[in-house]
Amino acid sequence: LKWCAMPSYKVKDVHDWQPGEDGDVLAFLKDTVPGHPCHVFFKYTTGHVLAALTKDDLRRQARDVEAGNVIWVQLENFRKLIKQRNTIADSYPSCFTIFVRTPADVAIEMEVSPMETTWQLKERLATAEGTKVECQRLVFNGQSLKDDSTLASYKVGSGSVVLLIPRLSSAVRCIPTTTPRGQLMVPGNRPWQPSHSIRPYVPIVASDLYRPFPMNIEFDRIEDYRQFMQTMGSHARNNDLEMDAANEAVLEILPLDPNHAPVQTKVHLGGDSDMLRVDSVGDIVVPNSRYKALLKSPGQQGIAGASSLGLVLTTG
CATH class of the missing domain: 1.10.150 (DNA polymerase; domain 1)
Structure with missing residues (x-):
């Protein structure tokens, strides 16, 4: 970049x-x-x-x-x-406190002024958190903050929580596999090797309300990630051409509790391909969980003739 x-x-x-x-x-x-x-x-x-x-x-x-x-x-x-x-x-008060939540699920407390711009906040975050200014995307209430806009223009106030999402669109983001506890502590054991390679993922931001935990779509293979990005990229191009709203992609999230109904939500790829924006994940998603999900990609007949791609939604 x-x-x-x-x-x-x-x-x-x-x-x-x-x-x-x-x-x-x-x-x-x-x-x-x-x-x-x-x-x-x-x-x-x-x-x-x-x-x-x-x-x-x-x-x-x-x-x-x-x-x-x-x-x-x-x-x-x-x-x-x-x-x-x-x-x-x-x-507005001359200054107030906000919290910036990082991908590591750490909340950074910052004193800001209402007329401080997003760019100025990014510069301070680069010093405090380490992510370079050009690699930062800040999201509040599901909306990306423009560099030259003030915090007050987005109604960021005292106690507001802003999400920091790194811009990594030029590379595949991957979650390293975890080593089973104690596996490497037993004398004579061969070094543990994961059964599969590191897992690619794409961050999710829901537009309806803030949730105090990270959400990702996770893939077992790089090939699945590429297929997903290709599908979403195709829908993004269709939206640019003002295609029928019935042809938009829909993400269906399956609940852990069978007594709850699945959540269906429209899903959009961010403008620079570094995150997914969904309308909502409903009230079935909780922290530290894994959910089965289906990406329904409509054809000419809308969702009824859709093809589905199996996914995993994870929360931190």
Whole structure:
């Protein structure tokens, strides 16, 4: 993965933007009107001056009416954002405590401010937990937090729990098999070898409510993992083409208690293929358990003509 820092101007007040080749003003202009020759005319313009310019002033300085209009619109958007931030700052405490739950099922307590951005939180987490910023995905209430959005914009408040899900889409994630207790302690025993290779898995996030334990779809073989990802990738492409909702994949989770009914939920592959998002896992899933599951992949006739792939859902 290529590391790319978020432009600093997005987390600053326009009045605080710095001029110069590597300054915030030019970074803003390069994003707003990429490749436009007007950049050179704003090289020494400070954010304080830029914020004070009228639409006509911007047109004249850019020496291009259309470019000036685009810059004006984007500046107006930033002014609205500043107003929103001030409103949030008045309604939120100056700082509060949240908990970030890691893949190791450890909750990290962090003091944050409502106007802190996701990117800033990731930078602090990289120091506290060790996962690189570019490898982090933060999820709250089933929603991925965008780097340049504030915590308050997602209604993250005191006591909220945010999930940290590593981005590992370029590799197959695997759960190492466990060694039976005491097997290696007996003199004369040959070193224990697992009966099968390490198990690939895909993390799951449910959109309905937060559950204080990790959930994964686990596979016995790499081939099963690849078949699953191929199936889900096909459905993701169909969704991009706005296919009928009846053709969406459905995950059926079988309860441990036969008195409970199975849970059926729509399942979606995350945009960068590093996790699965389901609508719900119902009330049958508890920590430290394994559940049989079926991925129903509909054909042209919907679920009635579906093919099924057997899976295992595990919880920590």
